[in-house]
Amino acid sequence: MQFHLSFPVAPLSDAIQYDHELLLMGSCFAEEIGEKLAEHRFNTLVNPHGILYNPLSITKALTSYLDGKVYTKEDLFLHNDTWHSWDHHSRFSGLTPEATLQNIRQMQAAATQAMEKADWLVLTLGSAHAYVLKENNRLVGNCHKVPAGNFYKRLLTVDEIVTALDNMMHRLFFRNRKINILFTVSPVRYIRDGVVENNLSKAVLLQAVHHLVNKFNRLFYFPAYELVIDDLRDYRFYKEDLVHPNELAINYVWEQVVKTAISAGSQELLHSIADINRAARHRPFNPESAAHQQFRRLYATKVQQLMTAHPGLQLEDLLQQFQ
Template sequence: MNFRLTFPVAPLEPSLQYSDKILLSGSCFAEEIGARLLQHKFNAQVNPNGILFNPLSIAQSMQSYMDGRRYTDTDLFLHEDIWHSWDHHSRYSGTQQQVVLDHINHAQAEASKRLKEADWLIITLGSAYVYVLKENSRIVGNCHKVPEAAFYKRLLTADEIITALDNMMHRLFFSNAKVNILFTVSPVRYARDGVVENNLSKAILLQAVHHLVNKFSRLYYFPAYELVIDDLRDYRFFKEDLVHPNELAIQYVWEHFTNSCMTPSTQQLEKQVSDLLRARQHRPFNADSPQHRQFLDACARKAEALKEQHPYLDLEEELAYFKR
């Protein structure tokens, strides 16, 4: 007797490789997958603007990278003695205006360079709802706990999303002829929007993404949303807030991601890297014993061999640990 409905995830072609340069942008779920890519030594940059939920803010951020935009003091605003940018997550906010600008502009420069060189752009859409400043009708990427009265909230249409992403991609493909784009929709439930409203929002995102994927080459879709909502389909796989997938669910999605989106050789290399990472976490009873020194020496040789075979792997921290 089956108690859950599983489904096959179509393999991604072309697939991700360790030599690829990857840029991820979007909701907090992009951070979860991006963190695992970084943990396993993939060459990835994650959320240069911080977490962005709506597709128009994501498209705008990509346009700013392609423009090589630098932010100035007029792009910041002061709220409760903290400087913020409407285009950035609060991780960039701070009490010193110049520090905030330097942090933002450093990330902008890195993202601009990465986008020109990227083999993959992974975009995770979170919500079709946007918050718009009443004073100038500007869509914001983050509200920064400014009082709700300063905004009005509206639901984007699929056409608005398609137009914004289409314009962004047209320009991107002109500047980077090799980049592929992988779309996902976040399985995080935005319960504060309302259950019905959240489902409507996700439906619009899915409609827009599949329209684009079916229309253009070099665009792909990975079903992170369906794996959590339709496959796992149980609150056991959510955190205590009942809206964010828990560690077990994220690991389940990650395993499907590696199996379907990576070449077999990349999967094998990922397992070898994982073995090294686990070895680094090993805590001996006696760190000064000859046996532990032999263990560290063996791990160092494995890391050096991997580095020689795959020079794009960054294993400097592991080598320093094993040779200490």
């Protein structure tokens, strides 16, 4: 008897390589995969606006990089003695406008530069539900715990998502001739919107993404949503909140990313780095023992060999740890 539905994930025709530069944007699931990529020493920039859930806010952030936008105090507001930006996650918020703007401008500059050079833009769409300020109809990327009565909540349409992303991508492809875009839909279940409403939201996102992927040659889709919802399909793969995929699920999706989205040559290097990362996390019972000193010398040599073979890899911190 078969109790598990699995399905093949088609490999990317133009897979990710170690010499590629990656920009990841979107929901908290983008951060989970971005953390894995960074851990394995890919050149990544993750969520320079912070976590964003709806595709229009993600598109607005990307457009700000294309425009070279410089945020000013007029873009901020004060709430609960803290300065916030409606376009950014609360991790950019600060006690003074100057502190808030410093963090925003620093990441804005990094994102603008990354977009110019990126080989891959990975967009993880979380929800088609968006929040709009009642006072001026402004779309917000984060509500910053401002009372719900200040917002309208609405479900974005497929057409407006497609139009917004389409317009942004035409500008992006003109600016960066080599960039590819990999879409994913977050498997996080936003049950605060309601179970039925969450499913409707995901359906809108999936329809919009597949419309775009079928339209452009440089757009791809990775089924992170389907791997968790249809392949794993069990609450034991969620955290206690029953909303966010747990470590087992994230690792399972990551394994599929490696198999299908990373080039064969880079997979070999990735596994070597994974082995070194495991060694770096090892905590010996007796750090001064001869066996552990030999262990450290062995892995210091492995790191040096990788650095010689791949000069672009940033492994100096690992080398210092083993030395």
